[in-house]
Amino acid sequence: MQSRSLQPLDPLTLAPEPRPIEANADTASVESPAMKRPVTALSEAVNEQPKRSPNPFGQKVEALRQTLERHRNEHQLIIVQDFPDPDGLSSAWTYKLIAQQYDIHCEIVYGGTLSHQENIALVKLTNLPAERWTPQTIKSKNLSEYQGLVLVDNQGTTSQLMPFLQGIPTTVVIDHHKQQGNLEAEFADIRPSIRATATILTQYLQAGLLNLDSSVSEHIKCATSLMHGLRSDTNALRQAQEDEFLAAAYLSRFYDAQLLEAILQTNRSKRVMDAIERSLKNRTVQNNFSIAGVGYLRYDNRDAIPQAADFLVTEENVHTAVVYGIVHNEDEEIELVIGSLRTTKLTLDPDEFLKEAFGQDKQGRFFGGGRMMAGGFEIPIGFLGGGNENSDYAKLKWEVFDTQIKQKLLKLINPTHDPIESE
Numbered sequence: 001m002q003s004r005s006l007q008p009l010d011p012l013t014l015a016p017e018p019r020p021i022e023a024n025a026d027t028a029s030v031e032s033p034a035m036k037r038p039v040t041a042l043s044e045a046v047n048e049q050p051k052r053s054p055n056p057f058g059q060k061v062e063a064l065r066q067t068l069e070r071h072r073n074e075h076q077l078i079i080v081q082d083f084p085d086p087d088g089l090s091s092a093w094t095y096k097l098i099a100q101q102y103d104i105h106c107e108i109v110y111g112g113t114l115s116h117q118e119n120i121a122l123v124k125l126t127n128l129p130a131e132r133w134t135p136q137t138i139k140s141k142n143l144s145e146y147q148g149l150v151l152v153d154n155q156g157t158t159s160q161l162m163p164f165l166q167g168i169p170t171t172v173v174i175d176h177h178k179q180q181g182n183l184e185a186e187f188a189d190i191r192p193s194i195r196a197t198a199t200i201l202t203q204y205l206q207a208g209l210l211n212l213d214s215s216v217s218e219h220i221k222c223a224t225s226l227m228h229g230l231r232s233d234t235n236a237l238r239q240a241q242e243d244e245f246l247a248a249a250y251l252s253r254f255y256d257a258q259l260l261e262a263i264l265q266t267n268r269s270k271r272v273m274d275a276i277e278r279s280l281k282n283r284t285v286q287n288n289f290s291i292a293g294v295g296y297l298r299y300d301n302r303d304a305i306p307q308a309a310d311f312l313v314t315e316e317n318v319h320t321a322v323v324y325g326i327v328h329n330e331d332e333e334i335e336l337v338i339g340s341l342r343t344t345k346l347t348l349d350p351d352e353f354l355k356e357a358f359g360q361d362k363q364g365r366f367f368g369g370g371r372m373m374a375g376g377f378e379i380p381i382g383f384l385g386g387g388n389e390n391s392d393y394a395k396l397k398w399e400v401f402d403t404q405i406k407q408k409l410l411k412l413i414n415p416t417h418d419p420i421e422s423e
């Protein structure tokens with residue numbers, strides 16, 4: 001393929017600074033009658049984060065402390081994203097330990113699967129208290145037991161549990177993704193400039209919300225999980241900034257280096273290796289973007305997609321990789337197109353790029369979003385799901401989705417690309 005002169009990207013994808021978020025959350029009315037408490041719209045919370053104003057973090061610490069105090073003795077559900085990662089899991093655990101001191105009982109739940117070999121190792125080796133909830137689990141629960149939701153490392157848009165939990169007010173949101181939609185929370189700390197939610201939770205530990213004690217094994221394990229979380233969201237600290245290094249320095253007093261080593265040394269399964277191989281074979285590179293579809297993947301191997309994207313982005317002359325596949329869950333006959341984006345281009349905003357590329361559904365929910373240097377998307381395939389035992393149909397279906405995703409990405413990557421006259 002002839003290399004084209006560099007076509008400027010859509011200006012949206014090149015925004016060097018996160019654009020200010022419109023204060024549209026203010027227009028959403030607060031419906032919950034049970035809410036007598038001060039409610040902070042997320043957009044306000046974001047705008048409340050001036051870069052260098054006098055001690056904003058001190059105020060946040062105090063606000064979180066007061067929020068916890070107001071909810072003493074309650075039960076809260078901590079929601080991590082459907083495919084939990086070390087950043088989300090460790091942050092959730094830290095919140096749980098902080099909240100325990102206020103006699104708040106928390107359960108950490110997720111709707112999908114633990115699918116990365118390292119995540120499974122993390123949960124097993126540290127005894128991390130996270131639980132999978134299926135729609136059946138939810139039916140068996142008495143949801144009125146829970147007085148609040150806590151969203152960490154997400155804003156509810158990457159959890160399939162959220163539609164079932166609408167009667168429960170959102171008490172706390174702590175995240176480093178950009179604002180994902182209208183959502184009200186009593187306390188919100190959303191800082192897209194921070195590279196890991198684990199960094200933010202570590203800052204709360206340092207501020208004294210929980211004194212880690214190196215003679216308490218649970219504290220050691222939690223500190224180790226936080227170290228893993230902030231390493232894994234920063235490409236082993238290579239993309240870390242001052243906040244991450246300061247957090248890591250603090251955690252270094254408590255974490256167990258051997259335990260972390262054991263977590264990191266788990267091997268990839270053959271299926272994951274095969275999916276990475278397919279991504280390598282199927283990739284097309286245009287304007288420094290590498291795009292690859294990997295076909296069908298089982299739910300449990302879903303994490304092959306971000307791992308493949310991590311790998312493809314290392315090719316020379318590639319700054320951004322997008323890998324996607326159709327992931328199916330045999331138990332529930334659900335099929336989704338799931339994709340991951342990884343970029344080393346500082347001026348490319350994954351959140352804006354994916355929102356622009358794929359748009360939103362009828363409810364206004366974006367199919368994709370992201371944080372610094374990484375993003376993901378999930379597109380339900382609805383009526384076309386299932387029927388894969390007919391291999392002609394399965395092949396045709398894959399080709400349709402593969403083509404459509406490529407078209408949408410190429411429109412942004414190379415606006416002059418004409419799919420009809422392509423070489």
Ligand SMILES: [Mn+2]
Pocket residue numbers: 087088153176195196197233
């Ligand atoms: Mn994260």
